[in-house]
Amino acid sequence: MGRFIARRLVQMLFVLFAVSVLTFFIFNVIPNGDPAVRMAGKQPTEPQIEAIRKEWGFDDNIFVQYATTMKKVVTGDLISYFTQLPVGEEIKKGLPRTLSLAFGAAVLWMFVAICFGLYSAIKAGRFADRFLTIISLIGISMPVFWIGALMNHYLGFKLGWFPNGGYVEFTDDPLDWAYHLILPWTALAILFIGFYSRVLRSNVLDTINEDFVRTARAKGLGERQIMVKHVLRNSMIPIVTLWGLDFGAVVGGGAILTETVFDLQGVGQYAAEAVGQLDVPPVLATTMFAAFFIVLLNAIVDIVYAYLDPRIRLQ
Amino acid sequence: MATEPATETTLQGPAAWGEQAEKERVHGLGPWRLGLRRLRRNKVALLFGFLFILLVLVCAAAPLWADNIAKTGPTDGHLSDTITVNGEQKNVVGLDGVPIGPQYWKADGKFFLGADGNGRDIMVRLLYGGRNSLFIGVTAALMTAILSLLLGVVAGFFRGATDAVIRTVLDIMWSFPVIILGTALGVALALGGLKIGPLEIPGDSLAIPIFIIGLVYVPYMARPIRGQVLSLREKEFVEAARAQGAGPFRIMFSEVLPNLASTMIVFFTLLIANAVLLEAALSFLGAGVRPPNPSWGTMIDDGVERVATAPHLAVVPGVMLVLTVLSLNVFGDGVRDALDPRAKVRVEL
Numbered sequence A: 001m002g003r004f005i006a007r008r009l010v011q012m013l014f015v016l017f018a019v020s021v022l023t024f025f026i027f028n029v030i031p032n033g034d035p036a037v038r039m040a041g042k043q044p045t046e047p048q049i050e051a052i053r054k055e056w057g058f059d060d061n062i063f064v065q066y067a068t069t070m071k072k073v074v075t076g077d078l079i080s081y082f083t084q085l086p087v088g089e090e091i092k093k094g095l096p097r098t099l100s101l102a103f104g105a106a107v108l109w110m111f112v113a114i115c116f117g118l119y120s121a122i123k124a125g126r127f128a129d130r131f132l133t134i135i136s137l138i139g140i141s142m143p144v145f146w147i148g149a150l151m152n153h154y155l156g157f158k159l160g161w162f163p164n165g166g167y168v169e170f171t172d173d174p175l176d177w178a179y180h181l182i183l184p185w186t187a188l189a190i191l192f193i194g195f196y197s198r199v200l201r202s203n204v205l206d207t208i209n210e211d212f213v214r215t216a217r218a219k220g221l222g223e224r225q226i227m228v229k230h231v232l233r234n235s236m237i238p239i240v241t242l243w244g245l246d247f248g249a250v251v252g253g254g255a256i257l258t259e260t261v262f263d264l265q266g267v268g269q270y271a272a273e274a275v276g277q278l279d280v281p282p283v284l285a286t287t288m289f290a291a292f293f294i295v296l297l298n299a300i301v302d303i304v305y306a307y308l309d310p311r312i313r314l315q
Numbered sequence B: 001m002a003t004e005p006a007t008e009t010t011l012q013g014p015a016a017w018g019e020q021a022e023k024e025r026v027h028g029l030g031p032w033r034l035g036l037r038r039l040r041r042n043k044v045a046l047l048f049g050f051l052f053i054l055l056v057l058v059c060a061a062a063p064l065w066a067d068n069i070a071k072t073g074p075t076d077g078h079l080s081d082t083i084t085v086n087g088e089q090k091n092v093v094g095l096d097g098v099p100i101g102p103q104y105w106k107a108d109g110k111f112f113l114g115a116d117g118n119g120r121d122i123m124v125r126l127l128y129g130g131r132n133s134l135f136i137g138v139t140a141a142l143m144t145a146i147l148s149l150l151l152g153v154v155a156g157f158f159r160g161a162t163d164a165v166i167r168t169v170l171d172i173m174w175s176f177p178v179i180i181l182g183t184a185l186g187v188a189l190a191l192g193g194l195k196i197g198p199l200e201i202p203g204d205s206l207a208i209p210i211f212i213i214g215l216v217y218v219p220y221m222a223r224p225i226r227g228q229v230l231s232l233r234e235k236e237f238v239e240a241a242r243a244q245g246a247g248p249f250r251i252m253f254s255e256v257l258p259n260l261a262s263t264m265i266v267f268f269t270l271l272i273a274n275a276v277l278l279e280a281a282l283s284f285l286g287a288g289v290r291p292p293n294p295s296w297g298t299m300i301d302d303g304v305e306r307v308a309t310a311p312h313l314a315v316v317p318g319v320m321l322v323l324t325v326l327s328l329n330v331f332g333d334g335v336r337d338a339l340d341p342r343a344k345v346r347v348e349l
Helices: A002-029 A035-039 A046-056 A062-075 A087-122 A127-140 A144-158 A174-208 A211-218 A223-254 A256-262 A267-276 A280-308 A310-314 B006-010 B013-025 B031-041 B043-060 B062-070 B122-158 B160-175 B178-192 B207-216 B218-232 B236-243 B248-284 B296-305 B312-339
Strands: B082-085 B088-091 B194-196 B199-201
Touching: A002 A062, A002 A280, A002 B160, A002 B178, A035 A046, A062 A280, A087 A127, A087 A174, A087 A223, A087 A256, A087 A267, A087 A280, A127 A174, A127 B312, A144 A174, A144 A256, A144 B248, A144 B296, A144 B312, A174 A223, A174 A256, A211 A223, A223 A267, A223 A280, A223 B178, A256 A267, A256 B178, A256 B248, A267 A280, A267 B178, A280 B160, A280 B178, B031 B043, B031 B312, B043 B122, B043 B312, B062 B122, B122 B160, B122 B207, B122 B218, B122 B248, B122 B296, B122 B312, B160 B218, B178 B207, B178 B248, B207 B218, B207 B248, B218 B248, B236 B248, B248 B296, B248 B312, B296 B312
Parallel strands: none
Antiparallel strands: B082 B088, B194 B199
16 A cells, blocks of 8 residues: 555656646747746837846756746745746635635535435436436536626626625634635536536436345335435445545636636636736746646545555556 | 335336347347437437537528628627617617617617627627637537547557556646646737748637647547547457457457447537537637637627626627537437447546
């Protein structure tokens, strides 16, 4: 088991390294990407550009540039080209917001999807099942920024049921924190509710036909107990895996659109703004940050799986 | 919670399809005929399949509407024009900057669904935008499918070092945050276009979002295909072909590829849906289709900014987008159930 974890961690570091190299080189090779020209303003003179180039080290060999940039990423000294603000600080500022959004949404979509999926499977083929299936399909067909903007306008602005944007720290007032995040949570969760309830429905239908369920019925257990203890618990394993992977993906960039449309100013929105200006240091840092979460959750899921199922360790 | 004996549940759900398939196999029908028959029985899927075709046809007819009814183009602004509604003169864009709402037939079909902030006809833009969105979706999905098939088949068939390299590349792509990467590429390429040797793509070309979208979904499709090739190559019929002296290419093209067809069809349908959604997301972040070119994504982006004064700007293109993606999802679901009831295909952003 120890060797498996070690191998998985080495793999993780390798992928992160590759992501950093690729991101760095993509933004240094793409045409019109010379940051010195863009930083110098509207009508720059050649000496101005030259000075910026020297100051920021743009005239160094590209490998040297990569090395110095990565050193700054590790020490947290990376500075934005355009706002001149330290990138590490900005990410630290946005992190609690992104995590609040991702975590709340993940709990919400898991809970609703279990209810939908289980009910749908119990009523398989009937009206309730068809209805929930259609609802799920509509959910996965809606762009999150569209439904988010409409929810914000109609529920937040027109009806005034929810605050129109804004964010309150959890430590300041947990209730207000949740109240401000209800709309973003819902908007982000809709897509995943669609996916999860469908996956859970088909898993439950598969499990219901297993022998151990028949045994449970034969020994006279109540229907509720069979459903919750035997069927649901066994149908949950693939869902929990997905949940881990998707949580990583949402923290690592999946929340960009939701953050932008609700103006939550998390890491995702920071990334989107940096990308819009082709501000390489924050783009690099947020990409690495995102890749880190994606890779980390992937590794955790693999390790938990290997722990549960020893055959995987040998592959 | 309903109490039901187990026997009743087994008559519904996926188990029943298997039973049905067993029964039908007795009549000696091939898998494709069986699939078609199952699909024809799924009225909901067929309905949504027709809806998609209808949407495509309507968007394809965009010039007809623009030339004969609206008498304006998708990028023509009417910022300071007036139209006659029931004999009354009205500004296309009010003095307070609020554009006119849907007129339907009141102005002979002009501004059927209202105008946007630049005084452009929304109906015309919606149809032309649909052409762009659908074109991007289908072409990008095609690109993903071809690339994935190539990578998946090569990796799954040659195994060893080739497989290891391809798997690592896919792992790295998988770990990239899709939207950050897509947006960054979109913004960068839109600035200067792309120059590869003699091939030159201008920054406002549709080829750029197509290229980006086509690329980012590759790992999601190549991985399952690789897995399927790995399991197919262990099957007896491949062994039989090899015993007859078939080389690797012969085995790949006439033994393995036909067996991937049903997976490819299902994936392709769902990929179009996801590509259309990703186009909208990229355009929303300013990295998809370049304005003033219309697409549903750019129109939603415009609309979201003005949602407080003119909500129809966001609602109209959004509803079209949802209808298109929904029809593809429902139809793709039906095709999957018909061709391969046991498969669990999942594509996502």
